[in-house]
Amino acid sequence: MDVIWDALGDAFNLLFSGDHETFEIIGLSLRISLTATVIAFALGLPLGMLLAFGRFRGRRLALATVHTGMGMPPVVVGLIVTVMLWRSGPLGGLDMLYTPSAMIVAQAAIGAPLVAGISAAALQQIDPDFRVQMQALGASRLRSLWAVAVEARLPLLAAVMAGFGAAVSEVGAAMMVGGNIAGETRVLTTAAVLETSKGNLALAVALGLILLLLAFMVNLVLTLAQQRGRP
């Protein structure tokens, strides 16, 4: 039991002592995961719309691929991104490996299929005639798509939450493409892994608790936006 009490104490101390390194890790975690979520949403929503409303050959195959991507092991994504960004890889010239940008790419790649898959399902739930009705009131094609997305805002925000959850909790890809370099690419998950391997269980649990708290706060904001106007 002691390890849990120690962890709680450590977490409290880390949060309220203003420990510079801890706040750097928290800040980096948030920056990387939120950016990745925004990118995942920006890519995933249009893809979800295309899969939901598009009429093209191979649509169902594409949807099945996206659904597979929703369960893709982060380690595999990390591996693919690493290979792509490797010095001799196709994108090696970008010199991005072991930078926060590489971690954003990996986390966005993990989140985008989640956002796309949930979005496609959410948008298909809306009555197909809804879009026709919006066009019949003067909405352009694009405007009518937007109206459908606004109508599906509850599940779409759920898609954002799923995307953020996958990004912020992910550790394998972050380790591989980021390298867990102190002060540069160390985030809460990779720091927790490191501390565990060093035997600093209390510190690792503290980092885990902070991660949970962070995820809760972000999701609280999203949930409040989602459930606006309801008790």
Add this chain to the structure above:
Amino acid sequence: MSSPPALLELRGIVVDAGGRSILDVPQLALPAERTTAVLGANGAGKTTLLRVAGALIRQTAGEVMLDGAPATPTAIRRVSAAVLQRPLLRRASVRDNAETGLRFHRVPRAEARRRAGEWLERLGVAHLATSPAHTLSAGEAQRVSLARALALSPRLLLLDEPFSNLDAPTRGELLVDLGEALDATGAAALLVTHDRHEAAALADRMAILHAGDLRQEGPTAEVWGHPSDPDCARILGYDTVLETDVARRILGNGVAHPLALRSEDCAAAPAGIQMDGSSLTIDAELRRLIPLGSTTRVIAELDGRRLLATAPAPAPDWLANLQPGDPIAVRLERARARPVGAPFPAADEPALS
């Protein structure tokens, strides 16, 4: 009554789906400031026709003309507004819903609020303005849907069975309010419906669609009494159509067309009683009686063809005592037996006058 020039005209419209034609309309003009009803059974292609007219789906062939010139879908949508069968409201307040179309047309918010509010008021749902749309009853929701379309002051209002999901009293009230609204706006309207009474109540002109084909079109009074073929007759509520040879035996050799009868015009009577000349008596055999509450539906047979008539409810003793196969007379005013496919005005109906 001469019709104003056509606001919208469908020319040579064909719509194919799944390798077969689901709509074929050689020509249909929607006059400005008039209501045109398209009457047809379920699956006749009414919704497809309405959506082609509103540029909401693309036709396989043919052209939609606006003010006499070929029009782009955008141009058509700019002047039209539609009310679909189910009121598809946004997850928002009634007021926001009523403003939706105006906002799409970039009407400033204050003006949109004023115009939407005006129509919510006229359609009797202004008191619900701040309610969430999903709390409305079907009738209220359809009123909001109508207000949303009318607030746009469209030149063409497209109405796709707007009453079909409503109970009878709600439908009756909304029918009256919609009629007044259409008169007030001066918009042209296209109403597609399976209900001939709605069509007759609202429309100046009537067209009949059967299995995707436009079969008949003209002023409501003309179409109502002059079905152009047996399918049109059935859609217009003539539930008995007697072929020409049968009609001749009843009315004499002057008859050149099949006869269409409405069961509500046909009264069941005891067989063998002579009547004065203004009535037409058809001798038939009784098959069944069906009590319908306020009336009794009498199913008779004439040369193997069904003939429907009406009797009071409960059925009078003379009728209740008849057995299937017993002779029965069906009586109606001569003018109520309508020739099918006769030219209008019908010059060749001497036997009916």
